[in-house]
Amino acid sequence: MSSATVTRPAATAATTTRNRRRLTPGRVPRNRRRLTPGRVLLYVFVVLTALAWLFPVVWALFNSFRDYDYTSVNGYVSLGGFTFENYTNAWEQGEFTRHFLNSLIITVPAVLLTLFLASCVAFVVARYSFRFNLVLLGLFTAANLLPQQALLIPLYRAYREIPLPLWMSDSGQLLDSYWGLILVNVAFQTGFCTFVLSNYMKALPHEMFEAARVDGAGVSTQFFRITLPLCRPALAALATLQVTWIYNEFFWATVLMQSGDKFPITSSLTNLRGQFFTDYNLLSAGSVIIAIPVLVIFFLLQKQFVAGLTLGATKG
């Protein structure tokens, strides 16, 4: 990744804006002072587009607070009939307590395990020169990009055959168990995190490692005491991304979970159809509830989020 074309200082990502200001001191004030007609047009365009972009979410939010009886009489393009009831109804009918809990049970261990395993591989790949390093990285990264549907049949079959003790899974097998879903998420996300972390680790000042080695530090010390603490910014950014992605994961949960009450929140959406299709205010409230966790993460940790992506991530 030391391609000469796009290089930025270590850990720039987390501090992109700051760096940029530092890098281009003269330009910013100059541009801001000159307000040409072209620039006014630009502002108008950007502001309008941004508002249009926000609109679908705002619309959902707006209607989620309105009474169905009111909107069904007056239409949605109206004002009034405000209520909080949709939220209590949606929460109850969608059994959101249960599904949020499921999302939590799946997301937290999956993210932690993904980051740990990815750090391990990244550490080896970044610190030690083995001939298979590239192949290894390729295997991990490509795995992350394959279409999940292409792997469904054998994986499903295998999940059915693998027994789990009942204290781990009340289904007695990997299928329809939280473990199964956690593991499949880990297997898929590890590739991505490995890729990002190996790049990050390669950039760590290696003098530090040499010094440690001279002091007789073994692999585990180098890994746990030096590498991981230094990777904290990258890990934080990746954690933010991974929480969002695993929370949003839809396909595996839909096909590998069987009990309605074990579905995490995103895939429980299909179960909502029946109850929610006629009352759009209820549907709005349900959608907003489901969006809240990722929106909170997004607004609180936007920097981490953007950093995660600019560290080497893109994500649908």
Added chain:
Amino acid sequence: MTDLPTVPAAPAEAAVPRRRLGSRVRVSGTDRVLLFVMVAIPLAMVVLWVWLPAIASVVLSFARWTGVGGLDTIEWIGTENYKNVFTNYPPFAPALRHNLIWLVFLFVLPTLFGIFLAVLLDRELRGTRFYQTAFFLPVVLSLALIGFIWQLMYSRDQGLLNAVLGTQIDWYGDSKVNLWAVLVAAGWKHAGYIMLLYLAGLKGVDPSLREAAAVDGASPARTFFSVVLPVMRPINIIIIVVTVIESLRAFDIVWVINKGTNGLELISTLVTSNVVGEASRIGFGSALATIMLVISLVFITIFLSTVMRGERR
């Protein structure tokens, strides 16, 4: 769900030629074991969960099997499944076409628009943070949820669009328009995503290049096309691959709308409905899966060779 490592975030030190550690350094026996375990466990997971199933899918595509009973109930039938996919399965042609439309659409509108937005936002506007937040917000939502949110726009009887336009169109249900309606919703997310990637790339462009161009009297447009764009080549390729993979993997949004029927057929939904449904046409579904696998591997290879070129040097 594309999780592509993209913007090469090689820190400054990486550019400095540095000694490779490792082979010259002595590693003790226990450390060797530890290093082995650190790679072996994650590797085993990826192989067992991803690569073996991928190979098994290819193998099963030559079989006829209901998926019930042991492996000995599998009947091997050669390439018949492929023959049936191409000649005797009406939803396949539309699915392939829809995936292609998906791809072209994402390129022509959201991808280019995302790049355009990135270029605008790179001009240090006042309130950049607000615009960025607005464009980026859909990116954190799942496509399944986006399908629901846009239902509020698209519904025939209760949707905003018909109320405003005075039309009576069932945007999700009418197969003449539903693909486009879905694409607008998917593009809403995709544009923000591309915008962010590109913006990150632009911020990485050495400002002195631009200043040099400005000194030479080049217009901003000319600077962009003849200076910035060529420098951004790796990012451009990555964006192309992201978009291709994204179009091939599209699934969630059409699945929540109507399970990929009636104008929203995609290869991914055909695979799924052939194997998870009551149907259980394992071999046939695997043939569809293999076709997906082959197409995506072509692009994954392009992607890997792009991002890893730097590694090899």
Added chain:
Amino acid sequence: MSRPRSESEYLASLIPPSVAAAGLSRRGFLKGTLGAGAALSLSSLLAACGGGDDGGGSGSASQEVTFGSNQSDAVPKKAYADMLAASGLTVKVNTIEHETFQENINNYLQGNPDDVFTWFAGYRMQFFAAQGLAGDISDVWGGLSGMSEALKKASTGEDGKQYFVPLTTYPWGLFYRKSVWEEKGYQEPKTLDELVTLAKQMQTDGLIPIAFADKDGWPAMGTFDQLNLRINGYQFHVDLMAGKEAWDSAEVKKVFDTWRGLLPYHQEDALGREWQEAAQALQKKQAGMYLLGMFVGEQFPEKDREDLDFFTFPEIDPAIGTGAIEAPIDGLMMRAEPKNEEGAKQLLKFAGTAEAENVLLKANNTVIGASSEADASAYTGLQKKAVEFIGSAESIAQFLDRDTRPDFASTVMLPGLQTFIKNPNDIDGLTKSLESQKKSIFTS
């Protein structure tokens, strides 16, 4: 894993082999000893699948029984909850959205199904029983009373054992609101021509003649069944479903052709609508009729249900008549090797009693009880009519996706019928494609 390959095999599959072996006629057997069937077929291939004669004491009635339910809509969900509560057993209910449950049934049954689960009678039940995914409950049947011969036949697998306890049934027909029809002076049509005349009148009166929805893909199958039963008769329908008759035959083309003639009277944009929405069009008096099962009433507020009435699909060919109807039977099955077999069987036994059905019917009056001992005195007018309607039918089909192979129904017929609704003009192309796909599926 025998799936019928021909008509004769399909029909034979409806007759318990144990009976055939014993040289009894089907009637004779069904009238007679219930236990005999089970006793005679001990050598079944499915012995391993947890008939449970050997396992014996796995679980007990006091332990929890798990129950997988596809009854996700509010009305039947409550009805089932009430019924399970009345059983006196500890039942843990796992409710999955109706469509999802059906689509996942194969995986569900092969994975970790609940001890007892909701399912349908007919081919669709036999298919899973034949694959060893369902538990033999012949001994439960020994203790049931009030079940007709037809019900027992519909609950019997290809091997002559029983795998299913019928709970409820309901007829398909053309439903309408009496108040609307009285106000406008409409009469129930007796022939296709009368139906068309009526539909035209409704259009003049500003009504959608026939409400229609096919987003989920199955409601249109009901329309196909009705037309096929009227145009080609019951036997042809059964043979067609069994893969014996050709889909590109003149008979099938005539069905599609007739349907094409009726499409202009159907509610537009059906492919984007779920049946509940179409039912509400009927309820809100926007549509004049709706061709659906009696469950259409679930979408009606209690006060409006008495206003609901139906008639059978009118005669098309006088030689065929209107003797064949469609009345799917819903009920319960037990998984192979249940965790709590004793409890599961106890639950099934209870479910087969009139007591259980009465609880179920009290909460949901859009179905009728399968057991003849179910308390009919509390029935609504509509339910009484349904009992009479089903009772007087010459032959009863289940439903397209219950009468044929599931892979054919879901991967060929579902998209095929949607294509027809989208473009009703290419009947030759469609039927040719259906036949060609049928051949590729029915070979296995």
